[in-house]
Amino acid sequence: MGRRYAAVLRVAPGVEIVGYADPDPRALDAARRISPAPGFADHRALLAEARPDAVCVCTPDDLHREPAVDALDAGAALLVEKPLATTPEDADAIQRAAERAGTPAMVGHLLRFDARYAAARQAVAAGGVGRVLHVRAFRSAAAADRRRRGARISALWHLAVHDVDLARWITGCEVTAAAASGVTDLDGALVVAAAHLVLEGGALATLDASWALPDAFAGRVWTGFTVMGTTGCLDVPSTHASVAAHAAGGVTYTDPTRFFEPPGLSPQGALRDEISAFLDAVRGRTALPVPLVEGVRAVRVVAALERALASRAWVPVAT
Ligand SMILES: NC(=O)c1ccc[n+]([C@@H]2O[C@H](COP(=O)([O-])OP(=O)(O)OC[C@H]3O[C@@H](n4cnc5c(N)ncnc54)[C@H](O)[C@@H]3O)[C@@H](O)[C@H]2O)c1
Numbered sequence: 001m002g003r004r005y006a007a008v009l010r011v012a013p014g015v016e017i018v019g020y021a022d023p024d025p026r027a028l029d030a031a032r033r034i035s036p037a038p039g040f041a042d043h044r045a046l047l048a049e050a051r052p053d054a055v056c057v058c059t060p061d062d063l064h065r066e067p068a069v070d071a072l073d074a075g076a077a078l079l080v081e082k083p084l085a086t087t088p089e090d091a092d093a094i095q096r097a098a099e100r101a102g103t104p105a106m107v108g109h110l111l112r113f114d115a116r117y118a119a120a121r122q123a124v125a126a127g128g129v130g131r132v133l134h135v136r137a138f139r140s141a142a143a144a145d146r147r148r149r150g151a152r153i154s155a156l157w158h159l160a161v162h163d164v165d166l167a168r169w170i171t172g173c174e175v176t177a178a179a180a181s182g183v184t185d186l187d188g189a190l191v192v193a194a195a196h197l198v199l200e201g202g203a204l205a206t207l208d209a210s211w212a213l214p215d216a217f218a219g220r221v222w223t224g225f226t227v228m229g230t231t232g233c234l235d236v237p238s239t240h241a242s243v244a245a246h247a248a249g250g251v252t253y254t255d256p257t258r259f260f261e262p263p264g265l266s267p268q269g270a271l272r273d274e275i276s277a278f279l280d281a282v283r284g285r286t287a288l289p290v291p292l293v294e295g296v297r298a299v300r301v302v303a304a305l306e307r308a309l310a311s312r313a314w315v316p317v318a319t
Pocket of ligand 1: 001002021022023024027042043058059060061063067081082083108110158258
């Protein structure tokens with residue numbers, strides 16, 4: 001993700017990239033090929049020497065707390081990738097640091113900037129489906145993603161957190177209870193998880209997240225999101241194979257709604273729009289579109305799902 005952020009920020013009006021931090025020198029080289037700026041092996045050196053006004057944290061899912069808190073303590077505005085954290089304690093620590101600092105701090109729940117989900121939210125708020133009865137969502141990614149991430153993070157944290165956030169945001173209802181079951185592979189990594197969430201008002205959300213697609217699956221991710229109500233239904237289907245690029249190495253598929261980097265053009269899609277909305281808020285032009293508390297609430301729900309998976313029992317979620 002850091003590379004995608006660099007590609008967007010490189011052409012963002014009024015933005016200068018003052019530095020990158022990554023302990024992996026290959027990642028620093030890749031970033032500097034997108035836009036030249038000093039590279040630091042430690043984020044603390046970046047904060048001390050480059051003194052950024054704003055920091056984007058794109059570290060692995062379970063390693064957001066330290067760079068996020070240090071950036072806020074250094075007075076920088078913060079955009080931190082989803083999930084905000086992988087424990088409620090880490091999420092609360094980032095939230096407390098933001099309150100101490102008083103600088104704008106936002107969590108990157110990217111799909112809120114996908115026009116299809118935003119339209120679904122507007123329609124639900126306008127009464128377009130009547131009273132919401134059921135949210136049904138699935139998010140399946142390729143097994144290669146599990147091989148890359150599965151040892152440190154579950155599909156619930158990495159994938160289901162998107163749909164947890166969308167279910168809350170689109171229905172406007174908090175989650176009050178969670179249950180889950182899952183399938184593990186021979187290494188013990190969670191491959192498939194099925195989640196049930198009870199929403200305020202009594203609607204049910206059923207979400208599944210998996211890292212079970214074959215690596216050859218077009219676009220390597222397959223999603224669906226449906227809201228059913230007393231008078232209608234809204235469906236946001238997958239766009240996994242929307243744009244096919246054919247070249248000597250074969251065919252690659254791109255979902256143009258999220259990260260679209262058409263050859264010869266600057267990046268387009270939800271990530272560009274998310275970063276642009278963050279920059280507007282940092283400049284004081286607009287309110288923060290996704291305040292940290294939204295990330296804290298999503299973390300609480302996923303933490304409850306993890307507990308439910310382990311205990312095979314319903315787990316209440318504090319609202
Ligand atoms: N919104 C989306 O659709 C989407 C898609 C992919 C990833 N993500 C999120 O983006 C984040 C990063 O995911 P990724 O796929 O880029 O992970 P990745 O593992 O490919 O890259 C993470 C990078 O962070 C570096 N790193 C580790 N510790 C660091 C530290 N203390 N300081 C600086 N750098 C450090 C690693 O060396 C690595 O280069 C995760 O939170 C993930 O959930 C979001």
